[in-house]
Amino acid sequence: MGSGTRLVSFVGGQAGAWRVEAATTIAGAALPAVTAIDAIEAGEPPAGTWTLRGVVSHARYTHAREQSELRARQAGLGRPEATRAALIPIRKSAAWWDLAHDERRAIFEERSHHIAGTLKYLPAIARRLHHGRDLGEPFDFLTWFEFTPADMPLFDELVAMLRATEEWRYVEREIDLRLYRS
Amino acid sequence: MGSGTRLVSFVGGQAGAWRVEAATTIAGAALPAVTAIDAIEAGEPPAGTWTLRGVVSHARYTHAREQSELRARQAGLGRPEATRAALIPIRKSAAWWDLAHDERRAIFEERSHHIAGTLKYLPAIARRLHHGRDLGEPFDFLTWFEFTPADMPLFDELVAMLRATEEWRYVEREIDLRLYRS
Numbered sequence: 001m002g003s004g005t006r007l008v009s010f011v012g013g014q015a016g017a018w019r020v021e022a023a024t025t026i027a028g029a030a031l032p033a034v035t036a037i038d039a040i041e042a043g044e045p046p047a048g049t050w051t052l053r054g055v056v057s058h059a060r061y062t063h064a065r066e067q068s069e070l071r072a073r074q075a076g077l078g079r080p081e082a083t084r085a086a087l088i089p090i091r092k093s094a095a096w097w098d099l100a101h102d103e104r105r106a107i108f109e110e111r112s113h114h115i116a117g118t119l120k121y122l123p124a125i126a127r128r129l130h131h132g133r134d135l136g137e138p139f140d141f142l143t144w145f146e147f148t149p150a151d152m153p154l155f156d157e158l159v160a161m162l163r164a165t166e167e168w169r170y171v172e173r174e175i176d177l178r179l180y181r182s
Numbered sequence: 183m184g185s186g187t188r189l190v191s192f193v194g195g196q197a198g199a200w201r202v203e204a205a206t207t208i209a210g211a212a213l214p215a216v217t218a219i220d221a222i223e224a225g226e227p228p229a230g231t232w233t234l235r236g237v238v239s240h241a242r243y244t245h246a247r248e249q250s251e252l253r254a255r256q257a258g259l260g261r262p263e264a265t266r267a268a269l270i271p272i273r274k275s276a277a278w279w280d281l282a283h284d285e286r287r288a289i290f291e292e293r294s295h296h297i298a299g300t301l302k303y304l305p306a307i308a309r310r311l312h313h314g315r316d317l318g319e320p321f322d323f324l325t326w327f328e329f330t331p332a333d334m335p336l337f338d339e340l341v342a343m344l345r346a347t348e349e350w351r352y353v354e355r356e357i358d359l360r361l362y363r364s
Contacts, residue, residue, distance in 0.1 A: 064282035102248035134316040
């Protein structure tokens with residue numbers, strides 16, 4: 001195995017560390033309903049209703065200045081007070097992936113402010129991105145968020161802001177799973 | 183399965199469509215010796231001495247102007263006269279992957295001219311890149327090249343040019359396999 005990337009399997013089923021509070025299909029086909037989700041980072045994941053896989057890997061658009069600002073401000077996963085979570089799997093369209101890198105960066109940041117616009121939600125909303133596209137997974141990205149119950153309205157604001165961007169016109173499938181620690 | 187990416191398995195062993203003419207370890211650990219290589223694009227790959235996997239995916243650094251120039255000039259794989267090939271697996275260092283995207287792009291193109299400097303080798307040298315990093319493979323990239331016997335010196339010039347770049351200081355493992363159609 002190579003080093004530097006880490007495979008995470010999100011298993012949806014009837015038991016797990018996180019209970020599903022709400023599951024909303026924002027775009028495209030729904031996922032089968034589940035009542036709990038586990039994030040498995042080592043060993044063979046248990047069988048579930050579905051398993052979504054992604055890799056924690058290097059950032060694809062972030063510039064140096066942005067990277068140091070993000071690293072200085074973001075919180076890690078696993079804060080005891082962060083008892084709420086969200087898992088948002090998305091797939092972008094073929095039109096997105098056909099764009100050259102500078103075109104994707106311009107839409108992502110210069111016009112949609114994906115990084116600059118979300119800095120204000122740090123460190124309240126902790127976040128980890130998992131890449132699934134090169135694995136042949138049904139979703140290109142699985143983003144996992146953790147926050148306190150008090151920050152739930154802030155999280156709603158964050159996702160509403162992103163969904164209104166030009167970048168989101170390229171999202172053809174999106175599921176929004178809201179979770180609480182069981 | 184998601185669409186838009188394609189998994190290719192390179193199987194090294196005792197039989198296959200391409201015979202190994204030379205195998206040179208440029209940096210890092212060697213690969214076990216094999217006499218032939220097959221590129222398997224569908225179905226379960228046969229057992230071999232080793233199997234290296236990578237995904238044909240979107241370009242990570244190419245700008246729009248470069249992408250249209252590349253698309254206009256490059257040849258596809260499988261030209262009958264292109265009876266020579268090379269498979270060059272490389273892994274880059276953790277220091278490379280820790281860089282922000284704009285820093286990697288500056289080294290890759292603005293300072294190492296990876297795209298601009300290789301345009302002159304098109305269409306003579308056909309090329310396809312396979313990404314292995316997110317698969318947890320031992321190599322980040324597997325590049326497959328095809329060319330005519332007459333263009334072998336041109337190919338030598340291309341790899342020598344790339345190995346002299348600043349970008350290549352981040353290459354910590356590299357194997358150079360030269361092949362001919364069997």
